[in-house]
């Protein structure tokens with residue numbers, strides 16, 4: 001049976017002053033790089049996000065699979081409300097980070113076994129995220145199969161954990177929250193409460209964010225062409241997403 005045809009979705013309308021923006025990081029705000037530490041924040045993006053945050057009363061949040069500390073380091077000196085580790089960490093408008101959980105001992109064994117696979121497949125990466133671990137094969141496609149098999153078999157020894165599939169990566173992470181839950185929680189408090197949630201992202205983990213924004217009466221913007229998707233709108237790629245944000249800055253500035 002052939003795969004379903006990709007949905008043709010409309011481009012999102014221009015950013016409105018009553019919106020709250022929830023922005024995924026890798027593959028959405030930022031172009032992919034071979035290694036997680038090699039991503040670039042394009043010139044002007046930090047300033048654009050800061051301007052959007054000012055124009056939207058502070059209601060702009062990062063929603064990432066990375067740890068919040070990593071997101072902060074990438075975008076410094078900009079520091080926005082954020083969800084990290086796919087919603088397991090949360091920093092609301094008050095600036096306090098809620099961390100999720102301790103690292104189970106068995107995760108160290110998984111990392112050690114994955115490092116052996118990576119040694120045999122130069123370019124494969126094991127990313128230690130504390131309570132989660134990400135096994136990457138972007139620069140070593142042949143490592144995909146052994147890394148996926150390792151993650152799947154480790155799951156049985158990690159109660160309360162789930163597999164998180166993503167773009168050239170599989171992760172083992174605690175199952176008790178997701179990006180949708182993070183959006184719902186942020187939307188309950190200032191400066192997000194009372195605004196229209198608009199969520200942009202590119203990956204499977206962002207479908208939870210799309211679902212939450214849609215259920216709250218907002219919009220969801222798929223970046224790229226991954227399908228099927230719950231998104232209501234789409235932009236072709238990261239450059240188009242950034243152009244849309246820059247247009248939003250100009251528009252909010254003009255109407256302020």
Ligand SMILES: O=P(O)(O)OC[C@H]1O[C@H](O[C@H]2O[C@H](CO)[C@@H](O)[C@H](O)[C@H]2O)[C@H](O)[C@@H](O)[C@@H]1O
Nearest residue numbers: 025026032033034035036064065138167168169
């Ligand atoms: O939710 P996100 O902010 O999109 O984070 C998802 C994962 O992003 C990172 O991995 C991805 O980007 C890397 C850098 O471009 C790339 O090398 C990798 O192939 C991608 O999967 C990050 O390293 C993960 O921890 C995040 O969960």
